[in-house]
Amino acid sequence: MSAWEVVIGLETHVQLQTRSKMFSAASTAFGAEPNTQAHPVDLALPGILPVPNREAVACGVRFGLAVGGQVGLTSRYDRKNYFYPDLPKGYQITQMDHPIVLGGSLTVMVPGASGPEPFTVQLTRAHLEEDAGKSVHEGLEGLPQGCSGIDLNRAGTPLLEIVTEPVMRSAAQAVAYARALHALVRWIGICDGNLQEGSFRVDANVSVRPRGQEAFGTRCEIKNLNSFRFLERAIQVEAARQVALIEDGGVVVQQTRLFDPDADETRAMRSKEDAMDYRYFPDPDLPLVVISQDWVDQLRAGMPELPAALRERLVGELGLSAADASAMTADRATAEYFQQAVAQLPGPAAAKQIANLMQGELASALNREGLEVQASPVTPTQLSGLAARILDGTISSKIAKEVFAALWSGEAQTADGVIDARGLRQIQDSGLIDALVAEVLAANPKMVEEFRGGKDKALNALVGQVMKKSQGKVNPQAATDALRAAIGSPTAG
Amino acid sequence: MSGAMIRSLRSLRQLLDSRQVSVRELAEQSLARCEAQTLGAVVSLDRAASLRQADAAQETINRGQAGPLTGIPLLHKDVFVTRDWPTTAGSRMLLGYRSPFDAEAVARLQTAGMVCVGKANCDEFAMGSANQHSVHGAARNPWAPEHVPGGSSGGSAAAVAAGLVPAATGTDTGGSVRQPAALCGITGFKPTYGRISRYGMVAYASSLDQAGPMAESAEDCALLYAAMAGHDPKDATSLELPAPDSAESLLAWRPAGSSESAPLKGLRIGLPEEYFGAGLAPDVRQVVESAIQRLRDLGAETVPVSLPRTELSIPAYYVIAPAEASSNLSRYDGVRYGHRAENPRDLADLYARSRTEGFGEEVRRRILIGTFVLSHGYFDAYYLQAQRVRRLVAEDFAQAFTHCDLLAGPVAPTVARRIDAGASQDPLAEYLSDIFTLGVSLAGLPAISVPAGFSTAAGPSLPVGLQLIGPRFEEGRVLSVAQVFQQATGFHRQQPGLDGGAA
Numbered sequence: 001m002s003a004w005e006v007v008i009g010l011e012t013h014v015q016l017q018t019r020s021k022m023f024s025a026a027s028t029a030f031g032a033e034p035n036t037q038a039h040p041v042d043l044a045l046p047g048i049l050p051v052p053n054r055e056a057v058a059c060g061v062r063f064g065l066a067v068g069g070q071v072g073l074t075s076r077y078d079r080k081n082y083f084y085p086d087l088p089k090g091y092q093i094t095q096m097d098h099p100i101v102l103g104g105s106l107t108v109m110v111p112g113a114s115g116p117e118p119f120t121v122q123l124t125r126a127h128l129e130e131d132a133g134k135s136v137h138e139g140l141e142g143l144p145q146g147c148s149g150i151d152l153n154r155a156g157t158p159l160l161e162i163v164t165e166p167v168m169r170s171a172a173q174a175v176a177y178a179r180a181l182h183a184l185v186r187w188i189g190i191c192d193g194n195l196q197e198g199s200f201r202v203d204a205n206v207s208v209r210p211r212g213q214e215a216f217g218t219r220c221e222i223k224n225l226n227s228f229r230f231l232e233r234a235i236q237v238e239a240a241r242q243v244a245l246i247e248d249g250g251v252v253v254q255q256t257r258l259f260d261p262d263a264d265e266t267r268a269m270r271s272k273e274d275a276m277d278y279r280y281f282p283d284p285d286l287p288l289v290v291i292s293q294d295w296v297d298q299l300r301a302g303m304p305e306l307p308a309a310l311r312e313r314l315v316g317e318l319g320l321s322a323a324d325a326s327a328m329t330a331d332r333a334t335a336e337y338f339q340q341a342v343a344q345l346p347g348p349a350a351a352k353q354i355a356n357l358m359q360g361e362l363a364s365a366l367n368r369e370g371l372e373v374q375a376s377p378v379t380p381t382q383l384s385g386l387a388a389r390i391l392d393g394t395i396s397s398k399i400a401k402e403v404f405a406a407l408w409s410g411e412a413q414t415a416d417g418v419i420d421a422r423g424l425r426q427i428q429d430s431g432l433i434d435a436l437v438a439e440v441l442a443a444n445p446k447m448v449e450e451f452r453g454g455k456d457k458a459l460n461a462l463v464g465q466v467m468k469k470s471q472g473k474v475n476p477q478a479a480t481d482a483l484r485a486a487i488g489s490p491t492a493g
Numbered sequence: 494m495s496g497a498m499i500r501s502l503r504s505l506r507q508l509l510d511s512r513q514v515s516v517r518e519l520a521e522q523s524l525a526r527c528e529a530q531t532l533g534a535v536v537s538l539d540r541a542a543s544l545r546q547a548d549a550a551q552e553t554i555n556r557g558q559a560g561p562l563t564g565i566p567l568l569h570k571d572v573f574v575t576r577d578w579p580t581t582a583g584s585r586m587l588l589g590y591r592s593p594f595d596a597e598a599v600a601r602l603q604t605a606g607m608v609c610v611g612k613a614n615c616d617e618f619a620m621g622s623a624n625q626h627s628v629h630g631a632a633r634n635p636w637a638p639e640h641v642p643g644g645s646s647g648g649s650a651a652a653v654a655a656g657l658v659p660a661a662t663g664t665d666t667g668g669s670v671r672q673p674a675a676l677c678g679i680t681g682f683k684p685t686y687g688r689i690s691r692y693g694m695v696a697y698a699s700s701l702d703q704a705g706p707m708a709e710s711a712e713d714c715a716l717l718y719a720a721m722a723g724h725d726p727k728d729a730t731s732l733e734l735p736a737p738d739s740a741e742s743l744l745a746w747r748p749a750g751s752s753e754s755a756p757l758k759g760l761r762i763g764l765p766e767e768y769f770g771a772g773l774a775p776d777v778r779q780v781v782e783s784a785i786q787r788l789r790d791l792g793a794e795t796v797p798v799s800l801p802r803t804e805l806s807i808p809a810y811y812v813i814a815p816a817e818a819s820s821n822l823s824r825y826d827g828v829r830y831g832h833r834a835e836n837p838r839d840l841a842d843l844y845a846r847s848r849t850e851g852f853g854e855e856v857r858r859r860i861l862i863g864t865f866v867l868s869h870g871y872f873d874a875y876y877l878q879a880q881r882v883r884r885l886v887a888e889d890f891a892q893a894f895t896h897c898d899l900l901a902g903p904v905a906p907t908v909a910r911r912i913d914a915g916a917s918q919d920p921l922a923e924y925l926s927d928i929f930t931l932g933v934s935l936a937g938l939p940a941i942s943v944p945a946g947f948s949t950a951a952g953p954s955l956p957v958g959l960q961l962i963g964p965r966f967e968e969g970r971v972l973s974v975a976q977v978f979q980q981a982t983g984f985h986r987q988q989p990g991l992d993g994g995a996a
Contacts, residue, residue: 040593040594043829043830044824044829045574045592045593045594045830046574046580046582046587046590046592046695046696046824047573047574047580047592047594047596047692047693047694047695047696048692048693049691049692049727049728049729049730050729051726051727051728051729052729079820081820081823081867083823083826083844085826085828085840088824088828088829089823089824090820090823090824090826091820091823150828277868277869279820279864279867279868279869279872281816281820281867281872281876284698284699284700284730284817285696285699285729285730286729286730287729287730
């Protein structure tokens with residue numbers, strides 16, 4: 001594969017989180033009985049007309065601002081004409097020549113051999129359009145052989161189609177971009193990002209070329225990848241397929257393909273005309289979308305701090321590591337939780353401690369019970385209280401786990417409450433510590449010998465003994481220091 | 494019932510308000526005439542539904558709350574969707590289709606108290622100039638039943654001309670309200686594009702379609718227009734201008750020099766030289782020029798103007814309208830409603846057969862033209878070019894209006910042709926006859942056709958219409974001048990006898 005370079009561009013269809021559809025007042029809520037959320041406009045009944053959804057346009061503008069793109073103050077709806085049963089009008093209303101956003105970019109962290117590295121993906125454009133309905137080909141009771149069912153609930157849902165330049169050169173870069181885009185659209189509140197429900201659908205355009213060649217190879221489009229795992233695998237499998245085909249003397253045919261995860265291969269879509277002529281023309285039912293710079297500025301003012309900017313700030317002002325900053329800005333709810341906790345316990349040490357707790361105890365508990373961070377029974381205030389007690393040495397990290405669990409189950413309202421009730425304060429008294437150390441040394445002469453003989457691991461074992469003897473109440477660092485002091489430099493004899 | 498039918502809305506209002514006739518009686522009269530007619534003008538009747546509306550209107554009259562239109566019967570062209578009557582748009586594709594909602598224009602007229610008597614015949618999907626392309630059969634001209642009534646709103650025009658109803662709605666995309674009005678000797682009005690909501694009008698060409706009233710006089714058209722017009726948030730192309738207050742205000746416009754003896758003094762009327770060329774039949778020219786002389790007698794001054802791109806409006810229209818239609822008619826695919834072919838082999842067969850069986854020849858022709866002009870490789874040369882020409886046509890009118898306040902001219906080059914002359918006719922010949930109405934549609938201007946006289950050049954005495962065209966948004970000016978003309982002449986009051994010919 002090293003003789004070959006894979007070239008990837010991604011098109012992502014993002015369902016906008018508006019209450020009603022792009023051109024009708026029908027609800028966009030997921031999961032309703034088939035064809036119960038399709039108004040006459042969505043059914044394309046004779047005489048209906050589309051009316052644009054202002055909030056959907058606002059979502060498009062917010063996205064453009066978030067990626068530093070050029071927001072089109074004048075954009076236009078066009079008709080894309082083709083026949084398919086899930087497309088009631090026989091055309092889709094989209095934006096072809098004058099989209100709401102042009103350009104923009106997203107800088108993402110790509111996992112690499114020597115750690116994550118930044119990579120910037122240029123965007124070509126983002127435009128508004130309406131979703132089609134859903135076709136169900138099997139598994140429907142009462143459906144005669146060879147028939148398909150059409151559910152038009154989804155028809156007319158607002159979409160933002162986001163297109164990248166073909167700048168990605170590996171599946172890893174593509175996945176990193178997709179994940180970052182997913183996080184971003186959720187962050188700015190334009191999409192719920194629910195992959196299972198089809199709120200975020202990625203199509204990958206994949207081609208290969210001999211390394212060093214400037215011209216692009218023929219690309220294939222792999223459609224409707226709705227998990228990051230599938231996205232990665234589909235790209236790898238498709239690139240390999242194309243390379244093998246070319247090396248065998250074949251030619252890549254431009255076509256649309258689907259990824260079959262079970263067979264671990266891509267397949268050409270049945271009887272799809274890939275060179276379809278969509279006969280685009282401006283939709284005469286819709287005037288130009290004209291928005292004012294004032295409105296754009298208002299929308300900008302109402303937007304949250306973007307994750308990239310927030311990460312920079314966390315690293316710069318709070319000294320968080322890039323990895324911690326990334327984790328704390330994985331989504332807006334996490335970021336808000338973190339910021340609320342940090343507000344009550346300022347300083348870099350506190351920030352680090354809070355980040356640790358959030359990635360450790362909090363994350364495990366949330367995972368275990370399938371909760372989102374907003375639903376955490378442990379509040380940011382409680383967490384910062386806990387962090388404070390670790391920092392000031394009242395309790396060890398190990399004991400902190402116990403305190404966290406108690407807060408989680410609602411045993412007490414504050415970390416202090418738990419600590420006091422269970423008597424968990426760390427032993428700080430040096431006299432007590434020395435006494436314990438002496439006991440342990442007396443009881444474990446062999447380990448002492450081993451340590452003196454140069455085996456560092458033996459020290460850890462001794463520390464472990466001290467912890468055991470004190471029910472974990474001695475600060476491990478204090479125990480280690482006391483042990484070293486007691487053992488001293490290896491004495492002769 | 495023999496003799497002249499009372500069509501004047503003012504007279505009917507007086508009869509209703511003075512209780513000389515009840516709403517039910519009027520409705521029953523209309524229903525009976527609609528049922529008995531042999532003009533192919535009516536395609537759908539529902540007595541129970543009409544009488545329900547009649548009873549509601551009567552209540553309003555009884556409460557002393559009648560408006561100018563309360564209790565007046567009308568027919569809706571069968572491209573306006575109605576909940577209580579099927580809507581077919583003259584097509585096999587929609588036979589039996591029942592809309593779950595009423596068109597906005599229908600709803601507004603119902604709110605104004607009008608009583609819908611049924612649906613009027615029309616050319617299929619409003620595509621035609623003679624009402625000969627309808628699944629329900631041809632419509633006929635009440636002045637001479639072997640002649641066409643014009644189209645596409647031929648049923649509406651014939652019904653009003655024959656006195657089946659005093660008023661009807663039509664739609665005008667390239668002349669389909671004005672031309673049948675002219676051929677049937679009634680008044681037909683098309684407002685500026687966007688004045689009346691298109692919500693619920695089966696779409697033909699979205700950027701050209703506009704609803705319009707058809708009745709005996711400009712005064713009556715003003716009454717309907719006032720009730721229909723005004724912004725509708727369900728139609729994104731509907732103008733956000735204030736709705737007209739009333740018919741009175743629309744009919745009150747007078748030029749600055751107006752006086753009782755010379756009501757049109759100070760009015761400059763432009764006569765486009767391209768509208769009076771070789772293509773205009775001499776008999777029609779004579780009637781139109783004579784009508785223009787009447788306008789001068791009323792005080793108006795005429796000035797020659799030029800609309801240089803008049804001829805180009807034909808190809809421009811017949812590229813743009815079919816293009817939009819080809820897309821608007823894609824929804825008729827046999828999947829969710831409408832005609833579906835039996836036992837389709839597969840999806841492609843379902844589409845092809847449902848649409849081939851459901852659409853008539855003229856509709857299929859225009860869909861093919863429209864698909865072609867939008868297709869890759871031809872789009873720039875045809876569709877884009879046609880849009881450029883459209884802008885030029887609009888500029889011609891704007892330029893002309895710097896020299897005058899109104900334009901006047903013929904509506905159609907000839908009187909109504911014979912129905913059987915259509916069989917041997919090249920489909921293009923029908924397109925060419927739209928030359929005087931297409932430009933107005935491309936430019937989106939308000940225009941009216943008023944009865945101007947008769948011609949016997951084709952045999953029977955057939956009506957000739959005079960067209961008045963105004964600048965954008967000047968509905969009041971157009972309706973007022975038309976009314977002044979009608980008050981001074983009497984052509985609009987003439988009605989055919991029951992067996993054709995003037996009463």
